[in-house]
Amino acid sequence: MENETLIRLSIFLGLFALLATLEALAPRRVRSQPRSRRWTTNWGITLANTLTLRALAFALPLLAVGAALDAQAQGWGLFNALSWPLWLEFTLAVLVLDFAIWLQHLITHKVPLLWRLHQVHHADVDMDVTTAIRFHPVEIALSMLLKIGLVYLLGPAALAVIVFEILLNGTAMFNHANIRLPLWLDAIVRRFLVTPDMHRVHHSVHRSEHDSNYGFALSIWDQMFGTYIPQPKAGHDEMQVGLEWQDDRPSRFGWSISLPFVRK
Template sequence: MDALIGQLQQTQSIVAVTGLVLLLLIEHIHPFFDFFHGSIKKKGIHLLANMTLGITNAVITSVFFAVAWLWAASWANTHDFGILNWLDLPVWAHAVGAVLLMDTWMYWWHVMNHKLPFFWRFHRVHHADPNMDVTTASRFHTGEIIFSSILRIPVIMLIGLHLWELLIYGTLLVVVVQFHHANIALPEKLDKMLRAVIVTPAMHKVHHSRWQPETDSNYTSLFSFWDRINSTFRLHDPLETISMGLDEFDSEEDQQVKGLFTMPFREGEEKKDK
């Protein structure tokens, strides 16, 4: 089991790096929005700021929370605790249930980040990116990651997750989250087919709209059907007319590393109720 967990951890890291590089290349060759007008310098500054947050968060979760998640999963399974353990499912059904229940949690955690003002102060760092691309998938304030990581401990126990199931979910999540944040667009028929199951670029661009009714829609991270079930699914046509970001955090300072880290603790130029 230790060998499997190590292999899954390595796979998750390789998938994350490969996805980032590949999508950056595709965005460079054929971007949907010409955010940087061909300026490598502007794109580099944007990448550096977003990835500084991403790398900081990855280090913090690895050092401080990975062990806690392992303990939570081990405790739940040693004590036969948690929804999936109570159901006494076969291994494959346990794994499928684990992925679905974790994604359900992620949906409601995302809703909480929009609806509760305290959490929104941190989550708005992600939404304040006017140039959403694959690096935006890593642009989450460290405070949000810490809150999410702490809450994940009782969630793991309540679901009755195995650590290897959490790693499988994490790998699937990385792939889809990078994909739907990327500054790309798919042919409409392909996007429509894929978004019957997973979140697509066309779907998630709506979530990053400056218009609040669109911002407060399409909360799902992996499986798109949670939004349909909860009546939070929304599309925007034509997609080219979407303006992304937050009006109150549009300054140059807001897009720099210092601005990203301090954003939850200051007010924007134009206050909006969330």
């Protein structure tokens, strides 16, 4: 769609700048490493992800939004076979896509091969807004293939896919951000959306805690399926973020990219 990339990029950069500023003004936790080295690595991984999706677009020209337009043109997918009101289709599309990402996230923790990819995200020694963009390129490509397939099955409006992508990216940056929300506000927001304190539990070194709170946007799925843990046992100030064998290597770009392929 016209100007889609510019709109999404503008929103992404604006939210990133806002959250990074809030992290500096009201941090939730003290950093264990200098921000410059981690940010260089995490942004480097993001650049690798962008190049991966560009390469995927050459092999498979229709990514998620293009798949929605193609499905509509071909009359493919559930919603294109129905005559439901647009608002209902739009709402259901966002809900189904968000649930699919929640389920995908859960599966990456349960399937050893997928966990090898996903642990690149969990290996970050600190947790801040850049952690939200720290995913291995292979995992990003697999996630995009999942979304493309689901879009063809559902047949949602392209606008619904764009809104969902913006919601997913925005909420992921928000709930990874190292910001301190007032407890009363956190309690209200987490009824609907995943908050930083809620998602931080998921980044605990303890398996019982990081196998919980899988949501990126909506918090309802963890509450519905019994994977919700409200707070870490050690408290947010004392809990350890990352993996059990944690050291400073995840701040290195080459080490992070090669992590899934190294025998430990």
